[in-house]
Amino acid sequence: MTATKGLEGIVATTSSISSIVDGVLTYRGYDIDDLASNACFEEVAYLLWFGKLPNRIELDNLKQKLSEYAPIPDALISQIKLYPKKQNTMAALRSAISALALYDENAEDDSQEANEIKAVKLQAQLPTIVAAIARIREGNEPVAPKQGVSIAENFLYMLTGEEPSETSVKALDQALVLHADHELNASTFAGRVTVATLSDIYSGVTSAIGALKGPLHGGANEAVMKMLSEIGSVDKLESYIQDKLDNREKIMGFGHRVYKNGDPRAKHLQKMSLELGEQKGNTDLYEMSVQIEELITSQKGLKPNVDFYSASVYTQLGINRELFTPIFAISRVSGWTAHILEQLSDNRIIRPRAEYTGPTNQKYIPIERR
Numbered sequence: 182m183t184a185t186k187g188l189e190g191i192v193a194t195t196s197s198i199s200s201i202v203d204g205v206l207t208y209r210g211y212d213i214d215d216l217a218s219n220a221c222f223e224e225v226a227y228l229l230w231f232g233k234l235p236n237r238i239e240l241d242n243l244k245q246k247l248s249e250y251a252p253i254p255d256a257l258i259s260q261i262k263l264y265p266k267k268q269n270t271m272a273a274l275r276s277a278i279s280a281l282a283l284y285d286e287n288a289e290d291d292s293q294e295a296n297e298i299k300a301v302k303l304q305a306q307l308p309t310i311v312a313a314i315a316r317i318r319e320g321n322e323p324v325a326p327k328q329g330v331s332i333a334e335n336f337l338y339m340l341t342g343e344e345p346s347e348t349s350v351k352a353l354d355q356a357l358v359l360h361a362d363h364e365l366n367a368s369t370f371a372g373r374v375t376v377a378t379l380s381d382i383y384s385g386v387t388s389a390i391g392a393l394k395g396p397l398h399g400g401a402n403e404a405v406m407k408m409l410s411e412i413g414s415v416d417k418l419e420s421y422i423q424d425k426l427d428n429r430e431k432i433m434g435f436g437h438r439v440y441k442n443g444d445p446r447a448k449h450l451q452k453m454s455l456e457l458g459e460q461k462g463n464t465d466l467y468e469m470s471v472q473i474e475e476l477i478t479s480q481k482g483l484k485p486n487v488d489f490y491s492a493s494v495y496t497q498l499g500i501n502r503e504l505f506t507p508i509f510a511i512s513r514v515s516g517w518t519a520h521i522l523e524q525l526s527d528n529r530i531i532r533p534r535a536e537y538t539g540p541t542n543q544k545y546i547p548i549e550r551r
């Protein structure tokens with residue numbers, strides 16, 4: 182038995198949800214470029230869950246369900262108010278989603294029908310929870326979700342209590358489409374491993390949130406913004422990046438386990454970052470990002486991943502850094518739950534082996550002789 186570090190190149194399951202072949206990302210066979218330009222996030226969530234694009238009636242029904250399920254229990258809001266305000270937002274989200282299960286009387290119903298409803302509920306409630314966490318951290322009361330609007334619009338509205346601009350809603354909606362699923366990434370794998378023990382869907386999503394939080398995965402978008410803030414201005418950029426490279430530190434938002442010639446989602450976020458900057462009359466963040474990309478690509482041959490330009494996009498939407506990874510979760514919960522449903526439809530416990538490298542032939546020594 183020989184271990185492969187990080188399971189690189191190991192095919193661990195079959196899946197018909199999303200694929201990455203020769204650098205092209207598809208959801209259920211639809212190219213991400215096509216979906217990013219044409220589909221709204223709710224259509225994409227339907228596609229991931231049910232395997233086909235919805236017709237008008239199916240989409241309207243889904244949107245209605247998402248609106249209906251969006252409010253969260255008052256008891257959960259009270260609990261969130263007790264969380265320490267300065268702790269990591271993903272840690273708060275992880276705790277809140279775990280607690281949410283306690284308020285769902287069907288949490289332990291493992292029928293496919295019940296799990297499909299729970300997938301839609303989780304998708305509907307996760308944005309409300311993130312917005313509530315954000316408001317409570319700032320000392321504000323949560324804003325109740327609006328009925329009959331998209332997830333992107335509702336989330337921006339719940340953050341501030343004000344109507345978001347059409348441009349902001351469109352940009353966030355597109356970002357949600359781009360982040361919705363990504364084959365067997367670490368958080369999706371974590372979710373699948375959890376439910377493969379026949380644990381419940383809330384446990385699967387809680388595991389996935391824990392995995393997404395890390396800076397080598399979804400947490401990289403916050404780390405990118407931290408880097409941009411530390412750099413501060415274009416004139417300091419080159420020495421900052423050079424120092425990091427000289428110290429063999431990783432530059433967040435670059436590199437990818439699967440894409441070696443670039444992440445197909447990054448160009449959409451880059452374009453969005455420029456457009457938002459131009460609309461605001463300040464493209465500084467975009468310019469800095471482009472220069473970092475030029476440096477890293479020329480020196481290390483690494484390309485930006487989905488997390489790199491999303492940092493400047495969210496900042497230009499007026500969103501605080503600590504909400505970037507939770508926004509990733511707002512989108513990715515569609516993919517996580519689609520994978521969980523797929524795992525449960527043809528389940529076998531996931532239990533690989535480890536190559537043992539520890540000592541052998543040890544003999545027990547009584548404690549007084551150690």
Ligand SMILES: CC(=O)SCCNC(=O)CCNC(=O)[C@H](O)C(C)(C)COP(=O)(O)OP(=O)(O)OC[C@H]1O[C@@H](n2cnc3c(N)ncnc32)[C@H](O)[C@@H]1OP(=O)(O)O
Nearest residue numbers: 396397398399401430431432433434435436437438486488
């Ligand atoms: C949504 C997402 O999860 S996208 C990924 C988000 N994560 C990041 O942006 C964090 C920065 N990037 C990384 O840490 C990595 O590229 C990962 C985690 C994405 C992929 O990791 P792996 O597939 O294990 O790549 P690996 O670490 O083997 O990289 C190969 C080489 O490139 C280097 N490298 C990879 N990424 C970077 C980076 N961002 N900055 C500097 N060097 C890097 C590695 O140090 C390694 O060099 P070496 O061969 O001299 O040791």
Ligand SMILES: O=C([O-])CC(=O)C(=O)O
Nearest residue numbers: 362363365366367438487
């Ligand atoms: O696939 C991965 O390893 C990480 C990633 O890009 C994602 O989850 O979107």
